[in-house]
Structure formats: C-alpha cells, structure tokens
Amino acid sequence: MGRAPCCEKTGLKRGPWTQEEDQLLVDYIKNHGHGSWRSLPKLAGLLRCGKSCRLRWTNYLRPDIKRGPFSPEEEKLVIQLHAILGNRWAAIAAQIPGRTDNEIKNLWNTHLRKRLLSIGIDPQTHEPTSISSPLMGPLKRLPASPSTRHMAQWESARLEAEARLSLESSLLLAQSTPLTPNKRTNTDYFLRIWHSEVGNSFRNIDIKRKKLICSSPASQASVSGMTVEMGPKPEPEQSSSNPEPESKPNIKDIHLYAGYTHSSSSDEVEDSSDTALQLFFDFPGQNDMSFLEAQV
DNA sequence: AAGGGGAGCAACCGCAAGCGC
DNA sequence: GGCGCTTGCGGTTGCTCCCCT
Incomplete structure (x- = not known):
C-alpha cells in the first residue's frame, strides 16, 4: 500500500495560480489566518490542495517576501x-x-x-575540486581569505566533533568509564564553543542537531582518546566557583582549534563573541566571487 | 522568421518530524 | 507506545521565456 494522498486529487486544480486564486487566498488569510491548511481551500473557495495553498502563500504571496533579483x-x-x-x-x-x-x-x-x-570549487564541500581533502587538511595549505577559512574550519570542526561524539558516546556507553575534566579534548572544547553564543548564532534553527549534541552524554562528559595541542590556550575548565556554564569563547581559540595559525597578525580577529557573525561575513570588498577564487 | 536548446522559476511530490488522541 | 493527521522540508519536474543559429 502506498501513502494516502495528502488531499483528494480528483477535481482539484493544479498548475500555475491565477490572479483570482491568489486574491482569494490572500483575502482569506488576511481575514482569518491560514489556520488549518487542509481545510483552508474549502473555506476560501479554492479548488486547490491545502499543500498547494501553503506553498503558494509561503513562497509567493506572503507580504514580507522580497521579490526581485538577489543582490x-x-x-x-x-x-x-x-x-x-x-x-x-x-x-x-x-x-x-x-x-x-x-x-x-x-x-x-x-x-x-x-x-x-x-571557478573550480566544489559546491558541496566548498573546497577546490582539485584537492581531495580530509577534514582540515587542505585548509592549512590554501591561501584562502581568513573569513573563508573561518567558515570552512568552523564547519569542519563541527562535523568532526559530531562524528567523534557519535563514535565516542557509543564507546562511553559501552565502557561506562568516568573521565576526568582535564582530559578535555579539542572535540569537547569545540563543542563548548559551538554551544556558546557564537555557535548559537548559527544553529538557532538547527534544533534537531542541537538536541543530538547537547543531549549526548559525551557532550557533557569529557572524552578521551584524542590529545590536542591547542597552542597557548585552552584553559577553559569550568571552575566550581564560576556560575556561568560556559565562558565566552575566544575567537583566537577557534583558530587554534581549527589547526592553523595566522602568518600575519593583521588577520587576527579581535576577541568579540558579539561579532561572531561578522567573523563569517567579513569578506573583502571585492565584487562577485573573487573572494572564492582566491582559494583556488 | 522559425525552431532548438538552455536558463530560470513556480509548483509538485514524497518523506519525515511533530503533535494530539 | 501506537496511530493517524498535519506541516515542513528538500529534491525534482515541467512550463515559459530568451537567446542563438
């Protein structure tokens, strides 16, 4: 047995919407709200599937939609x-x-x-297509712009951390071995950054993934099996006297975690978790895609 | 001028998560 | 906990327009 159709297919109009249909939908939603999409078409006098109405509204008719070409x-x-x-x-x-x-x-x-x-960049990995790259590897070698590196490193680190957590949490469950706080790994360290307001800027919509990480036992306990050289930092252990669950991350620490150091001090971003978004959006002022071409 | 092909975009389809019963 | 309904999401399709030959 296949799935039941989302709505009665027979007698329902499909294809492009007419102005009259648009008007009916807009008028109804303005007056009543959309309520149940399933019942909306009947109430609004439309011969459309509720799904189609929802799509038309969210993708085209919603008043807050900015139409026109992308800047x-x-x-x-x-x-x-x-x-x-x-x-x-x-x-x-x-x-x-x-x-x-x-x-x-x-x-x-x-x-x-x-x-x-x-321009030679893999649209899925955002890395140059000519270079096969395990996590982090090529980033150290490429003369990419700092901001591009930040992005890639941030995401790579996150993915790596998640992958490790997945593995490690299962190991933890199997071994039930208590871990000492000073055995904190860079995975763990990254996750604390990721869980901070910096990461929050990017994952506030990523509820599912967030739940996975935060609810994982391994995200609460430290994990072993990975020694890290984090440079002069990380000493971010939660002291019992510190009521804050997580200290503000130092942007430099992210760089260090990500496994590279800037050759030029001018590249370094000043500490400011408030400007975390800026960290990712601080592209140089060139037009078009030149900031990416620099990677190749 | 006509038609063939590609680009752009709106709409559809199917899956999965969320939610209430 | 199981089940059914609803909604949201991402992938895909198909129509229309435009450009090139």
Missing part, C-alpha cells in the same frame, strides 16, 4: 550559509529576510552552484 551581498550570504548549513534551504532562508527556501534553492541550483564549479 551580490545576498548571494555571498547564501554561499557562506551554504558552507555552514549545507542544503538546508529553510535554515538558510531563515537567515536571509524576505527570501524563501525555494527561491534560495533555485538561486543555488541555477546560479551559484554553476558559478562555484566554474
């Missing part, structure tokens, strides 16, 4: 967010006011993906 800044933002969030269009759209997930998905598939490919 270069928006395109950059989409690329940056895609590097962090992947193909999670709704999450990306949530960071770009007035743009819908469908719009961003179309932009990506029709413009940005091709543009990245044309």
